[in-house]
Structures are given as structure tokens and as C-alpha cells.
Amino acid sequence: MLTLTYEYKLKLTQQQAKQIDHDLEVCRRVWNHALRERKNWIASRKCPVNACSLVSEYIIPADAPYPSFNVQCQRLTEAKQTNPDLASLNTQALQQDLKRLDQAFERRHW
Template identity: 40%
Template structure:
């Protein structure tokens, strides 16, 4: 189940969240550029090359899969220090979002993923927590600390917080909290 609450980050937390969203958008676009370049380098016909542009890429270069792009993040953080500001799992989720869109294109028939302009990337996913991030009337997020939350509906007892989406809509911040409870479902009775 998902519960959505309004959160009230202070000015520094808001600036950090906006910066993280922009860094995740740039990582998404960079991953998409790698995928498009790989596809375009294989479009040239064998007997002729393109007049307008040429993609120089090794013929045995592997497809930039999700695993390869995720494994390249630690070395990219050394080259681009902005990537190190974002929690690593949040950055990984932006690349996973790109590859879910690619799977949607290939298997479901959705359109090819598009580049995200400034302002089109509006959420961050914190995929896992060691302990419950809701502490009293605050939510505790990595590298941000405690953020006040309007807990208008308490999280039911016995449920565990699995992940938290931080969403920005019209300069209002929300936390969509995914909760889960292990339940034993009885097997169906056959007649």
C-alpha cells in the first residue's frame, strides 16, 4: 500500500532535493545517450556509411545494459563529483527507471524513452531502509536528516516501510511511503 503525505523541508533541504533531482536527470539523460549512440552505431548499412554523421564505436562494444551502467557509477563519481552528493541508491534508481522505460518500449510497445528537460524529472526514490524512517512527526532521509511530515494518517502497526518516493508538485513536496505487511493467505478450497 502507498500512503502519501505532505512534507515540509527547510531551505537547505529543498535546495539539496532540487540539486539531487537535477543530478538524477543528468544521469538518466547520459545513460539514454549511451543507449542511443549504441543503437545508431549499428544502423549503418554494410555497403555504405552515412554522409551526415558517423558514430565511431567499436563493433564489439557491449550494449550499455543496466548492469554495465550501474557498475560504471563508482568510477563516474570520481570524474564528476556532483554524482557523489546524491545517495548512491537514489542515483541507481534513476538508471533503473531508464531501463524500465526501455523494457516498456521493447516488450509492451510504449515509445522509445525520451530525454528529460529541466523540470521534467520531479521525483526521487529511496528504495530501502534499515529502520522505519518515520520518526514521530518527521521522516528521516539519508544525507538530509529529519524533515517535518504531515502525518494525517498513522502508518498501521505491523506494517514495514519498504521505500519512499519524494515528489515535487508545483513547489509542494510529498512523500509517498510504500508499506508492506507479510500476511499468510490461505490456499483456495477445491470442490
């Protein structure tokens, strides 16, 4: 069987290229913030209370929930109210970034 493929090259205007760069930058920031939030939560619970260094460990309250996909989506909704960069992007695009991060954490092998 012969598979025929086509390749199309986008010819973006300067305005479109600028908008795409902005959107990708905002998505990168959301991903990095969500990743840091999860890593900090894990780091705050990996050592015994009597052995943690108060200087080098990031301490999160014990009753703070794990920053799961649903929790981070709720926080994203709240952040979109105050941050114009987040408000300029489609919610589904940002939630898809959080979903991919959540799937990466589900597949991890610790």
C-alpha cells in the first residue's frame, strides 16, 4: 500500500509569529509552575520531621492537598482572574498542559 503525504509550510505574519511565541511562553510558565508546585509538595514530605533542615527544605503545611490535576486546574481558574497573560490564552490549552504533566507523573517510576 502506498501512503501519500503532504507537507505544508506556514507563512506567518509578524503579528501571528509574535502571538504564537507569547502563547508558547505562557504555556511554558504554567507547566514550570505546576511542576515546581508538585516537586515542592513531594520534597516537603520525603524526610522525617526530626531530620529535615529548616534552611534547605521547602516546608508546606501538612494539611495542604497534593497538587493534582483538579487542584491545579482550580488554581489556574483563580489565577486567570488576576493575571492578564493567563487570561489572554484559551483555558483548554492551559489545562491540556496540566493534563500532560499529570500523565507524566502517573507514568513515573520512582
